[in-house]
Amino acid sequence: MSSAEDIPIIVEFTGGLEMLFADERKHKLSVPAKDSKGDAVTVGWLVEYLCDELMRDMRKEMFVLDGHVRPGILVLINDADWELEGEATYALQPNDNILFVSTLHGG
Amino acid sequence: MDSATKTAERLRIQIAATEEQLKNLKGQLADLEAQSLGNSFQNVSVQEELDPVTHEKWPLAAEDYKRYGRQMIVPNIGIQGQLRLKNASVLIVGAGGLGCPAAAYIAGAGVGTIGIVDGDEVETSNLHRQILHSTSKVGMKKVDSAILYLKSLNPNLKYNAHTSHLTPENSQGIVSQYDLVLDCTDHPTSRYLISDICVLLQKPLVSASALRTDGQLIVLNSPPLLAGNEAGGPCYRCVFPKPPPAESVVSCGDGGILGPVVGVMGVLQALEATKLIASGKLTSSGSEEAKKDASMLLFSTNSNPPFRSVRLRSRRPKCFACSAEAGLTLEGLSSGSLDYVLFCGINVPVSILGRDERIEAKEYAKLKTENRTDHLLVDVREKVQFDICSIEGSVNVPFSSFQGSRFKEGDGKQPTWIPQSLPPDAPIYVVCRLGNDSQVVTKRLKESGLNKNGRYIGDIKGGLKSWKEQVDSSWPEY
Numbered sequence A: 001m002s003s004a005e006d007i008p009i010i011v012e013f014t015g016g017l018e019m020l021f022a023d024e025r026k027h028k029l030s031v032p033a034k035d036s037k038g039d040a041v042t043v044g045w046l047v048e049y050l051c052d053e054l055m056r057d058m059r060k061e062m063f064v065l066d067g068h069v070r071p072g073i074l075v076l077i078n079d080a081d082w083e084l085e086g087e088a089t090y091a092l093q094p095n096d097n098i099l100f101v102s103t104l105h106g107g
Numbered sequence B: 001m002d003s004a005t006k007t008a009e010r011l012r013i014q015i016a017a018t019e020e021q022l023k024n025l026k027g028q029l030a031d032l033e034a035q036s037l038g039n040s041f042q043n044v045s046v047q048e049e050l051d052p053v054t055h056e057k058w059p060l061a062a063e064d065y066k067r068y069g070r071q072m073i074v075p076n077i078g079i080q081g082q083l084r085l086k087n088a089s090v091l092i093v094g095a096g097g098l099g100c101p102a103a104a105y106i107a108g109a110g111v112g113t114i115g116i117v118d119g120d121e122v123e124t125s126n127l128h129r130q131i132l133h134s135t136s137k138v139g140m141k142k143v144d145s146a147i148l149y150l151k152s153l154n155p156n157l158k159y160n161a162h163t164s165h166l167t168p169e170n171s172q173g174i175v176s177q178y179d180l181v182l183d184c185t186d187h188p189t190s191r192y193l194i195s196d197i198c199v200l201l202q203k204p205l206v207s208a209s210a211l212r213t214d215g216q217l218i219v220l221n222s223p224p225l226l227a228g229n230e231a232g233g234p235c236y237r238c239v240f241p242k243p244p245p246a247e248s249v250v251s252c253g254d255g256g257i258l259g260p261v262v263g264v265m266g267v268l269q270a271l272e273a274t275k276l277i278a279s280g281k282l283t284s285s286g287s288e289e290a291k292k293d294a295s296m297l298l299f300s301t302n303s304n305p306p307f308r309s310v311r312l313r314s315r316r317p318k319c320f321a322c323s324a325e326a327g328l329t330l331e332g333l334s335s336g337s338l339d340y341v342l343f344c345g346i347n348v349p350v351s352i353l354g355r356d357e358r359i360e361a362k363e364y365a366k367l368k369t370e371n372r373t374d375h376l377l378v379d380v381r382e383k384v385q386f387d388i389c390s391i392e393g394s395v396n397v398p399f400s401s402f403q404g405s406r407f408k409e410g411d412g413k414q415p416t417w418i419p420q421s422l423p424p425d426a427p428i429y430v431v432c433r434l435g436n437d438s439q440v441v442t443k444r445l446k447e448s449g450l451n452k453n454g455r456y457i458g459d460i461k462g463g464l465k466s467w468k469e470q471v472d473s474s475w476p477e478y
């Protein structure tokens, strides 16, 4: 059963990033629990997954630059800066909320 | 920098910090004295210290009790909070969509000294959101316009006009005069500069931003402890060590902004400032107890709930500005050795087409009126802009739709937006607002092979801005 191997998570985009993801702010996803090497999936894995599977826009560099989430985007795991949670190495848990926020500059 | 200069620099910072502390202690003493005055005005020994000329019994003027009464009876403020507001000085950098509402509430609350920094002049396109300015003030310096409004709102305060933009060179002289800074600017370059000078001068910073329907708010460098003290609040560089790529930075002029969205963010800045001042947490000594996590408040008009607070990291151990290893110094900053424009990068105008791939607006107009050939004019602005005004006969294919998977380069198929009736060799002209996106699209159309039947594909140089200048002066400028 795939359901046992999948993790339900919520991925949200704000600050304009939603434009790269079909103008949808909130995505309820079901992602595999293990990556191709059999390791538990991480937020770093999720970023690649989003680029490959969810993003239709060709401007990948607006989301990922040199293999990292581009400067100016905050990644929040359950409303906490991912730097408090181990950054890209954080292992995804069922029902996690991963929020990507592009900083705004206007005033 | 040799070690002597470095030591001198560190001493200067320590002296500034100590002076700041002394100022704070004096302020606390004044508060206490004022309080005992408020509590026991019959105390003769206190009365003797009153102003010999006016013999005021009360720490505030009679009018002030009326003016601020409704906020003073809120338990979090009280007479002590009001006196702290009166003795405080706040610098508002930017007199725009954030700065206007922030300044109005800060002046209304009775902050004793208010400085405003801005080098711009009022434009008509500001008026839907920059509520201190008005139609009759178009062309006036924003700072002067703002202060004119604030003086009529509350004439009992001191207002300082700083009528040029904040620069690395002038920032120390300006910011050092104030207790607290509000970043109400609109670009990463100024955001990094303001954060840096606030760290160096140990000023707490309330920073906000807004675009379209979203806003963000962070209180930085609070408590404003010396660089290297991990108990201090994070700075802008702790949260954003690297600036965003210039092409990802969207201004309100390009992306749009709703007045109430930026308004709510400016009002929240005023609220945070009021909280910090009235609670006595402006300086390091006032905010020793209970170090809390820094947080960022996100506002999204179309989200439910619209407000969301997220937890941010504390000071970054290797932060360029606020860590023990900081490379930032007052000397370096004010000498101009930090190039913030270079650091953040500049969005240069697109220039990827040859001369023969572009035509002037007036040339296109001529060709259109003479109706020489069948052709197609493709307007690549977003639909909301196309709906405001468009050239007759043009078709709208938004720039963003070229970014999706709908139109892949070289897939051989003709895009659906090309009418069947268009001859295969009929020219295609591409137009946008300013003549940048149109070049990108022209290039992509050619790469996709649409020009293979000898068809001309080119863009209108300077976009619809040139169309207005050269062809149709009635064209709406939005």
Ligand SMILES: [Zn+2]
Pocket: B234, B235, B236, B237, B238, B239, B315, B316, B319, B320, B321, B322, B323
């Ligand atoms: Zn820092």
